[in-house]
Amino acid sequence: MATETAPGKMATWLEDAKGEVQDAPIGYGRMKRKEDARFIRGKGNYLDDVRLPGMVHGAILRSPYGHARILSIDTSKALAHPKVAAVVIAKDLETLGLAWMPTISYDTQAVLAGDKVRFHMQEVAFVVALDAYSAQDALALIEVEYEVLPAIVNARKAMDADAPLIRDDKVGQTNNLASPTWEAGDKAATDRVFAEADTIVTRDIIDPRVHPSPMETCGMVADMNPETGQLNIYNGNQAPHAHRTVYAQVAGLPEHRIRILCNDIGGGFGNKVPVYPGYVCAIAGSIVAGAPVKWIEDRSENLVSTGFARDYIMQSQMCAKGGKITGLRVDVLADHGAFDSTAQPTKFPAGFFHIVTGSYDLDAAHCTVTAVYTNKAPGGVAYRCSFRITEAVYLVERMVEALAWEMNVDPIELRMRSFIRPEQFPYETATGWTYDSGDYHKTMKVAMEIAGYDQLRQEQQEKAAKGEIMGIGIAFFTEGVGAGPRKHMDILGLAMNDGADLRVHPSGKAVVSISAQTQGQGHETTFAQIVAEELGISPNDITVRHGDTDKTPYGLGTYGSRSTPVSGGAVAVVSRKVRDKARLIAARMLETRPEDLAWEKGRWYVRGDQSKGAAIEDIAEYSYSGSPMPEGLEGGLDAQAVYDPPNLTYPYGAYIAVVDIDPGTGHVHCRRFIAVDDCGVRINPMVVDGQIHGGLTEGVGQALMELISFDEQGNCVNASFMDYLLPTALECPEFELGETVTPCPHHPIGAKGVGESPCVGSPPCITNAVIDGLRVHTQGRVRHMDMPCNPARTWAAMQGNAAPPQ
């Protein structure tokens, strides 16, 4: 197994450059990443690195208002600019049939606003110019006359009788309801459980609007060839095959003439799941200009107009009887912005929010979700999250903590009493999920041990006596990731399955093509390791191909931690198909029957005579040679697979945070963070730990810093990284990681997803820690605050003036 190169020793990667073989595990284990080679040299190929002959540049004019009627648009001065090739507005798109586009949630969204602008920085006009600076200049030459309308930026006011109607474009729409109230669980049973309860806590908990903010913003290079009708799209997105299908439907283009090329992507985190108006503009611009068009949004455009996350107002009650949690009910008011483009499987209008019972064996639960339109940007994407599970876990973990202090029970003790027990798996939850596996008590204990939990509580008391504020927060999450089984889950009618295509070449080297789309997750390494584990070929001899819809099998991409659960399943299955074919060929080579052969990593051998066997590379060579194949078997050593997961996988984890709060300023410092994750079998522990580090950091940001907010006129006031704060190295603690391994019983390699778990578990953990600190400091008077726990909000909460984020 590869190990870290000790400082001072010759580095393995330099040895590679000389053509020597890197020490790599033939299968799972720590292995340095293959994709690093180009990135550390500055040779990645991101969207802005794409250069095509004759390429021109696009820019978008955006609305300065949250809600306004468009009275007129005059583009004549912009068109007179010597370097402007085209200016496109809504009426031009109407002639192409592209003025409106469907969203992921069966709503429609204006590509360019024609009648009204419905959110701040909505797209109004698209300029194509010879260079990027001139395109920006031309935006200033477009004159738009607006009649400003009152804006709704507070979901609680969206259904007021006097609220302005935002979606007057929708036939029959008479109010700002975005979708009918959706519910899960058993209301009557839940009412009975609450009636019999010993203790009930009630909280209004807000998971505020935030933004995934990948470091590379969104954009596209659209290249429509007028002679051939071939449309090549360069675009960093998380689901290239699904995007291709959507473009075929929206633009009426034949799907086989659309090719999407996702090269390297500078982060996604859910932000690069949707199709944005700018993409359609770039395609339209290329059609109109007859040249490739590059459009890349700036940071403000990314923050203000592209997919936000959360924005859930959750009224909740949790109850206990006999010292354990028995019931939960929650009514959610969801703010979907001006167009409903929330990202989730079609049959789940509130995503997987109804996993809200968390890790607990409850008698009953019930939840409702009501979604409204507001004059805010559309989105509702899963920011490092599996379809609203982040909101669900935030809610349940905040409620458990609140209930524990109400009962005067240690919050870990209440969790331990209420956890689903190991022998209850597979476990049917009160809202209809089937959790696959787990030993929650064990994982919680590992976290307590790393943290030194009892000593921490003691330290907290000692500090409190000196007037210092120290808070300890807990979260125990269960996620459901890897959507999903085709009988339950689709997006726009597309089953949430993934394909894999594996070709072993005559020399025994292989190429595996996958439909998952890395945005930094390390697929080129870990998927090679899956093939290596199954076939015994070195991962260095396996190329993972992705990001080109012409050359990879169909599948729904990478989000909701689905890469390993779904695409990883496909890669394992396709490897086993190749192994099975290799067995038939080996039997022919060894002049025996397939059933007389046994497998050890890398070769089939004759049972009872291990010396007689055929290695996979010899089998590969034979399969392409002139030698006779077994009866009925085609030559070559390759296979295809489409993996339909039988269930989601259910990773879980126990997190403990320690914070220090400045009593004078309200500044919160996250001093320690202990994360014990159980994601089943770990393919590459180094990559898993890296995913956890990153997810925890995004959780630190959401808990302490991040908020997308609006003024009363509808202006987004977090339009740059000066106002939308993300954690730097100084805000993040040295994360302390631990692990337990409970293999997923239904996954081909026993793995569960992990990318999003840390971002799901950490926001409630840190928020609980802040509230815990304030609770102790105020002798129990302060028992609630909402994220983000920035200094101003924390200080206000400390004074007893906690306010909802707005």
Next chain:
Amino acid sequence: MLVSMSINGQTHSHDVEPRMLLVHYIREMAELHGTHWGCDTSNCGICVVLMDGDPIKSCTTLAAMAEGHEITTVEGLEKNGVLDPIQQGFHEMHALQCGFCTPGMMVTGRALIDQHPNPTQMTDYEIREAISGGLCRCTGYVNIVKAIRWAAAYEAAAATGGN
């Protein structure tokens, strides 16, 4: 206006608009795509390059301000086919995932080691403060700190013949 500068030891001279940003000069004129752009407001550090050895944000520096200066970008780290220890350290310690912030982080780490009186004795706080002008959404910074430390240790060992 004519703007000349040295980038990775090579002289570049181009007639550009006075408003052209250094990041665009590097990417479009010098055609070095390893330096990325991230935010426009000096907050994210994606665009960091070295000017005369000091890290600067090239998205808020005009190309004209670099006139006559020595610029080092990520492409200037590897010499004669041998990676700079900072590049090796990022690979060894898994200090990159999507790779977009990596060039800025690596040159920042390079400058920190070059300017620190005793690189093997750098505190975590010193390293974290040095990279706090940059944002990374993938790594949580833990492994970036380790990577910079790895490079410092590697260089110290190499200097004493410990290779």
